Structures are given as structure tokens and as C-alpha cells.
Amino acid sequence: MAGPIRCKKCKQMFSFNGMPPDACPDCMARREAMLAQVREMVKDNPGISPQVVSQKTGVPVPVIVKYISQGLA
Numbered sequence: 358m359a360g361p362i363r364c365k366k367c368k369q370m371f372s373f374n375g376m377p378p379d380a381c382p383d384c385m386a387r388r389e390a391m392l393a394q395v396r397e398m399v400k401d402n403p404g405i406s407p408q409v410v411s412q413k414t415g416v417p418v419p420v421i422v423k424y425i426s427q428g429l430a
Contacts, residue, residue: 364383
């Protein structure tokens with residue numbers, strides 16, 4: 358199934374092929390960039406708190422906690 362859908366994050370309309378994603382390509386790219394920042398910060402600073410990661414990267418604490426709890430960072 359393919360066609361236009363609305364991004365759940367920014368509400369922008371976008372087209373897709375296959376299974377519909379939960380976000381548009383722009384929001385997906387921003388999400389991946391945030392995850393990369395968090396991963397690098399956690400890897401380079403074992404034991405760093407989510408609050409400090411947030412201060413240094415600008416990624417919100419709840420997003421950091423979600424990445425860590427899902428084993429992504």
C-alpha cells in the first residue's frame with residue numbers, strides 16, 4: 358500500500374511506498390541525528406546522566422531516557 362499520509366510529528370503530508378512510517382523523511386532524519394548524538398555522548402562518557410547529555414546535545418531528557426531504555430544508546 359502506498360500513498361500520501363500526514364506525519365505524526367510535524368503534520369506535513371508526504372508520500373511513501375510500502376509500510377507507512379510514523380514520521381516524514383525530515384522528521385526521521387532529525388530523529389536519527391539526535392540518536393547519533395546521544396549514542397556518541399554515551400559511548401564517550403560511560404555513566405553520564407541523561408540530564409548532562411541533554412545539556413550538551415540539546416536532545417530532550419525524555420527522548421534520551423527512551424533511547425537508553427530501548428537499548429539504542
